[in-house]
Amino acid sequence: MHCNRPFWLLLPLASLFIVSACNTQGPPPSPKPRAYPKVTYPSSKPLSFDASYCAFSFEYPSYATIQQDQYFFDGEPAHPCWFDLYIPDFDASLHCSYIPVGKDKSLEQLRKDAFEMADYHTKRANYIDEVRIDRKEEANVEGFAFAIEGPAATPFQFYLTDGDEHFFRASLYFSTEVRPDSLQPVYQFIRKDLIKMIETFEWADQPAS
DSSP states (O other), X not given: OOOOOOHHHHXXXXXXXXXXXXXXXXXXXXXXXXXXXXXXXXXXXXXXXXXXXXXXXXXXXXXXXXXXXOOBTTBOOSSSOEEXXXXXXXXXXXXXXXXXXXXSSOHHHHHHHHHHHHXXXXXXXXXXXXXXXXXXXXXXXXXXXXXXXXXXXXXXXXXXXXXXSEEEEEEEEESSOOOHHXXXXXXXXXXXXXHHHHHTOEETTOOOX
């Protein structure tokens, strides 16, 4: 015996079946967070920088290489002691420059320039932490470090001086698009060696203690 029900009576049953089938598949898929490539960190041992063209020494990691500047725009660098600490594994460079105090600018002017160069990045930075460096008693070294948070071109800068004759400044740059989240682990890895560099920095004419 066939049941000759009107077609419109079957529509509610079909709707219930469709809804029931959808509910068995769980919640709709959500977008996955962006993944970044796994970073392989290089092994390292401390090396000593004591180049004859500079008036200081320090320790730096063996995964970096020293590249003395030969050109500055269309001319020569202002001093032979301008160089990069290049890190090929991360395509990053610590740009370093040495300026004798009083040759072209006073110590106060050089300090002012260092703060202005750090403040320049406030256009994009979320926050800049200024940390005083005081190693006067042990090595006659003082200065400031600038930890720059956010999508700025450089996450870390610092300057060191003896307060009389010498002034040294350094800035870390990555040759890649600025993505603070993905670069943060790499930056933290490099930063510990930059701190070591500051802690071992000594002027060449500093008497032994």
